[in-house]
Amino acid sequence: MDMNFFLPVKVIFGNGRIRELGSLVVGNRTMIVSDSVLLELGFVSEVKEEAGRTDIIEFCEVEPNPSCETVDRAAKIGREHSVDTIVAVGGGSVMDTAKAVACLMSNTGKIKDYLDGTRTFTSRKVRLICVPTTSGTGSEVTNVGVYTDKSSGVKKPMVSEFFWSDFAIVDPELTFSLPKGVTASTGLDALAHAIESYWAKSSQPVSESLAIRAIDLIMKNLRRACIDGDKESREGLSMASLLAGMAFSQTRTTILHAISFPLTNVYGVPHGFACALAMPEVLKLNYKVIGEKLDILIRYLGFEDVGEFAVAIEDLMIVGEAPRKLSEIGIREEDLDGLVDSSLSSPIAKLNPANIGRKELREIFEHILQ
Numbered sequence: 539m540d541m542n543f544f545l546p547v548k549v550i551f552g553n554g555r556i557r558e559l560g561s562l563v564v565g566n567r568t569m570i571v572s573d574s575v576l577l578e579l580g581f582v583s584e585v586k587e588e589a590g591r592t593d594i595i596e597f598c599e600v601e602p603n604p605s606c607e608t609v610d611r612a613a614k615i616g617r618e619h620s621v622d623t624i625v626a627v628g629g630g631s632v633m634d635t636a637k638a639v640a641c642l643m644s645n646t647g648k649i650k651d652y653l654d655g656t657r658t659f660t661s662r663k664v665r666l667i668c669v670p671t672t673s674g675t676g677s678e679v680t681n682v683g684v685y686t687d688k689s690s691g692v693k694k695p696m697v698s699e700f701f702w703s704d705f706a707i708v709d710p711e712l713t714f715s716l717p718k719g720v721t722a723s724t725g726l727d728a729l730a731h732a733i734e735s736y737w738a739k740s741s742q743p744v745s746e747s748l749a750i751r752a753i754d755l756i757m758k759n760l761r762r763a764c765i766d767g768d769k770e771s772r773e774g775l776s777m778a779s780l781l782a783g784m785a786f787s788q789t790r791t792t793i794l795h796a797i798s799f800p801l802t803n804v805y806g807v808p809h810g811f812a813c814a815l816a817m818p819e820v821l822k823l824n825y826k827v828i829g830e831k832l833d834i835l836i837r838y839l840g841f842e843d844v845g846e847f848a849v850a851i852e853d854l855m856i857v858g859e860a861p862r863k864l865s866e867i868g869i870r871e872e873d874l875d876g877l878v879d880s881s882l883s884s885p886i887a888k889l890n891p892a893n894i895g896r897k898e899l900r901e902i903f904e905h906i907l908q
């Protein structure tokens with residue numbers, strides 16, 4: 539078999555390892571990219587202290603599902619100050635913004651030019667350090683960024699070879715303050731990364747190994763992290779999110795993420811919850827096509843069969859108070875065709891092992907409507 543594996547990110551994992559940030563910052567000007575919640579929680583001042591610099595510029599205006607406008611605003615500030623190092627402190631929204639800002643500093647134009655595919659990034663000179671504060675997206679170890687174009691209302695991912703960060707500092711202590719809802723949503727996002735990477739047509743042995751371990755860690759820790767939020771479960775989820783990110787950085791995701799984009803854009807469902815909504819149904823459908831491969835995973839997890847695995851996923855959704863029916867988020871029967879079309883317009887839908895066309899997806903949606 540042929541296989542490629544490429545992941546050029548130096549990963550630093552462990553409680554308290556944010557303290558190593560200072561030795562990684564280069565140049566004269568550092569910019570911290572973050573959001574207002576993390577600013578208020580004191581994360582930005584803590585990271586500033588660890589960076590050991592006084593001349594730090596802050597951009598703490600990133601919103602969930604970052605817009606192209608926000609990215610361009612941050613890039614303008616970065617360009618004006620000739621920034622050398624960007625430190626992204628936050629969840630996927632912050633890290634994705636920082637990736638685009640770092641690239642825009644070495645390339646002209648606006649993010650939309652690159653998101654539309656009109657232009658391609660050709661270089662990146664700025665050092666990028668990603669410090670995740672959620673345990674879900676794995677963005678710190680992927681070459682993906684996801685942006686919302688407010689003018690068309692479309693949220694979509696883009697890939698660039700210049701989106702890899704130089705360093706990822708994954709310090710589980712930074713996730714201790716996550717509220718239950720964000721813990722659940724980001725944990726389900728990581729589960730979707732791992733499971734989709736595992737079953738993707740583009741999967742390969744290394745990504746499968748990472749994905750299996752990530753799924754196991756999520757099945758063992760997500761419930762506890764939602765209920766108790768204890769140190770051990772937080773640590774397990776941080777590792778799971780990292781491994782899942784590494785896995786899907788090689789394979790991309792599939793139909794669950796394709797479905798998530800309109801659910802978030804149009805119906806405002808948090809990203810991880812949107813990815814999980816159809817997971818039990820799609821799992822059962824994919825089992826019909828790649829049952830043997832899924833049995834390896836199911837046995838590793840200690841489940842009897844695919845039905846038991848699907849129920850365990852539903853249990854996590856219940857514990858995390860995630861929506862399990864489309865009607866819960868205001869979707870009606872007459873909305874289904876539009877939802878089908880916009881889900882299938884995402885190219886990653888084709889990486890799903892079972893061929894899911896309009897008819898099959900409509901059936902899945904009817905099944906989870908109420």
Ligand code: NAD
Nearest residue numbers: 575602603629630631671672675677680682683684715716
């Ligand atoms: P997020 O970054 O949008 O953050 C959600 C909320 O949690 C925000 O209000 C934030 O302030 C808050 N928060 C973050 N850390 C916290 C902490 N430690 N304590 C308290 N509150 C905290 O959420 P996310 O799920 O991490 O990221 C979602 C975004 O990432 C979406 O746009 C999604 O499409 C994208 N994404 C990107 C990739 C990738 O590879 N680039 C992968 C998956 C998802």
